[in-house]
Amino acid sequence: MKKWYAVIGDPIAHSLSPFMHEIWFQENDIEASFLPIHVEPSKLKQACEALQLLGASGFNVTLPHKQAIIPLLDGIDDTAAKMNAVNTVVRNGKSFKGSNTDGDGFVQSLLTADPKLDSRVLLVGAGGAARGISFALKRAGFEDVTITNRTYRRAEELAEETGSKKLTKAEAEQNLDGFDIIIQTTSVGLAEDEALPISLEKVRKGTLAADIVYNPIDTPFLKKAEEKGCKTLNGVGMFVYQGAIGFEKWTGVKPDTEKMIQVITEKLGGNYVNR
């Protein structure tokens, strides 16, 4: 039987995962399809049972189900347990195991910008994605990580768990010139006219500014960072690498990430720059 995979979320129409995985199946001569499935929160349990019954070989989980899916699975790996969130589910026989590839996906994207491991890193945000990224940064060897967040208590908690430093938003803004890398992980930026989650007035020229939001591709944070003379990294790389790690878990094949970053960038109306 032809294998099939899916992404579940609410909303789901905007997801680029089906587009990306279908291309990778074709490029690698894998007979499989990938479906976007709209699942409302109240239907998550039934949807998970249906995916099991109908033989899905694996699926992605996006907002708002990344935490709620956990008790419905047969198990989760260490990364997903630390993040308390699942974005990738792999079938093993009759069981579904959850994993989370967001943090490692971001770090793989960051590494394409060739950062030094002793960089002083500021992580803006303390939500689900920031959680994964902060653990993955530590695993990759970035020791000097500081977390700031609108709700300071969440920054304190995450800093405590990951052995990072923490600053209030005002303190971070005041000391911004002390950072080599600033990573924007909040949901701010999805709407073009939103205020920045952190003021970049004091940012140093040459600082690497990374945003994990990828649609729009040129977020207000990245536009401001460019104006201030920063190097920038948009969220497309993270999206592609988190997907590629999942694709390899499902199929055993490493897909072409470089070409996909170009394809997705152009699909979103951006200009692809080969590094």
Ligand code: NAP
């Ligand atoms: P989340 O768990 O809901 O966390 C949201 C974060 O944004 C929290 O730190 C929250 O601060 C902050 N925030 C929200 N509104 C804010 C505002 N007006 N001002 C300042 N901070 C604000 O969301 P998530 O799952 O971490 O996702 C965050 C973003 O990452 C989303 O846009 C998502 O699409 C994107 N993402 C991208 C990829 C990719 O592949 N590129 C992967 C995963 C996620 P409080 O704690 O104060 O509420």
